[in-house]
Amino acid sequence: MEQKWTEKLSKLIIYAIVAGVGLALCWYFRNVIIYILLAGVLSLIGRPLMRILGKIRIRKKVMPSWLCAIMAIMLILFVFLGVVTLVIPVVSNVIRDISSVNVESTVKSISVPLQDINRFLVEKYPSLGTDFRIEKFILQQTQKLFDISMVSSVLSGVTSFLTSFGIGLFSVVFIAFFFFKDDSLFSRIVMALTPSRHEEEITRSLDDVSNLLTRYFLGLLTEIAGVATLNFLGLLLIARMGFTASFGIAFMTGLLNTIPYVGPLTGGVLGTILALVMKYAGAASIGLDVSLGVFIAILVAIFCVTQIVDNFLFQPIIYSSSIKAHPLEIFIVLLMAGHLGGALDMIVAIPCYTVVRVFAGRFLRNIKFIRMLIPDSAGDKENF
Numbered sequence: 001m002e003q004k005w006t007e008k009l010s011k012l013i014i015y016a017i018v019a020g021v022g023l024a025l026c027w028y029f030r031n032v033i034i035y036i037l038l039a040g041v042l043s044l045i046g047r048p049l050m051r052i053l054g055k056i057r058i059r060k061k062v063m064p065s066w067l068c069a070i071m072a073i074m075l076i077l078f079v080f081l082g083v084v085t086l087v088i089p090v091v092s093n094v095i096r097d098i099s100s101v102n103v104e105s106t107v108k109s110i111s112v113p114l115q116d117i118n119r120f121l122v123e124k125y126p127s128l129g130t131d132f133r134i135e136k137f138i139l140q141q142t143q144k145l146f147d148i149s150m151v152s153s154v155l156s157g158v159t160s161f162l163t164s165f166g167i168g169l170f171s172v173v174f175i176a177f178f179f180f181k182d183d184s185l186f187s188r189i190v191m192a193l194t195p196s197r198h199e200e201e202i203t204r205s206l207d208d209v210s211n212l213l214t215r216y217f218l219g220l221l222t223e224i225a226g227v228a229t230l231n232f233l234g235l236l237l238i239a240r241m242g243f244t245a246s247f248g249i250a251f252m253t254g255l256l257n258t259i260p261y262v263g264p265l266t267g268g269v270l271g272t273i274l275a276l277v278m279k280y281a282g283a284a285s286i287g288l289d290v291s292l293g294v295f296i297a298i299l300v301a302i303f304c305v306t307q308i309v310d311n312f313l314f315q316p317i318i319y320s321s322s323i324k325a326h327p328l329e330i331f332i333v334l335l336m337a338g339h340l341g342g343a344l345d346m347i348v349a350i351p352c353y354t355v356v357r358v359f360a361g362r363f364l365r366n367i368k369f370i371r372m373l374i375p376d377s378a379g380d381k382e383n384f
């Protein structure tokens with residue numbers, strides 16, 4: 001009996017050492033792992049495109065997989081670079097307009113509607129000083145955020161950033177090519193490290209994860225595009241902010257919206273502030289010709305309507321339908337991720353939880369909690 005206990009303890013120690021060495025190697029080569037994961041995400045997003053290209057026939061012959069992979073990657077990079085080339089001029093124009101603001105003259109133009117608020121703040125918080133003005137404070141902080149001198153100091157590190165970005169982009173594209181060309185490559189790598197008795201379950205789990213994550217990332221891109229489009233149309237057609245300003249603010253809110261729960265509020269607040277600053281402080285005359293209060297109400301209404309559409313149309317499809325999880329389950333996971341690591345962890349929480357959920361459903365069904373939480377995998381598979 002004592003010998004069996006000693007053997008078990010020895011195995012546990014060996015497993016712990018192997019796991020520790022593995023984690024240390026993963027941390028040391030974390031950049032390589034990040035490149036592989038990004039390439040995997042890219043291949044998941046491009047999987048439907050590969051299927052479409054694979055159906056194209058030239059002289060009754062199907063295109064080879066390597067040619068489909070190259071075309072798919074080129075199309076994705078073309079879209080990415082197209083968006084970047086549209087966004088960079090917009091962002092630079094916004095920074096230039098805000099940086100050239102005359103704070104004093106702008107404060108005078110909008111100070112009358114805010115007199116009551118300023119009086120209340122000074123009475124409530126005497127430490128602010130009798131000359132405190134909320135409009136001056138907001139403008140000064142916004143101007144500091146987009147100060148040209150700050151941007152100039154950042155330019156000194158652009159060369160090293162571009163070098164690192166170029167290496168990373170090439171690495172991701174190179175790895176993604178093989179994932180596109182052979183969609184079973186990652187599975188075979190995992191299977192090489194899997195005991196033979198678990199190969200069948202692991203294969204099914206990887207198929208489930210691949211299907212769910214493909215739907216999730218495609219849905220996430222659709223959500224970004226949908227939120228940005230709705231905000232763009234509202235800012236352009238209702239608030240009359242002009243194409244450049246509307247596109248820049250809408251694109252920013254679309255990206256921030258990927259941060260669950262916190263992102264939409266942050267995007268709405270920041271978008272409202274930028275729109276106000278560009279209307280009352282920009283060099284060009286933009287924005288609907290109404291009072292300050294009415295204009296703020298219009299901006300808030302635009303962002304709120306977009307979030308209502310997002311909450312009742314986009315998010316249920318992405319966070320619930322795409323990964324087959326209950327909304328409350330997703331909410332608790334996001335809260336835990338936000339508590340552990342903030343916004344970044346909340347972004348990656350859903351994909352990571354999807355992987356854990358699928359493997360738990362396959363290998364831990366003998367636990368009652370898992371059986372109640374995760375439906376039968378066979379029922380899930382019918383919905384793919």
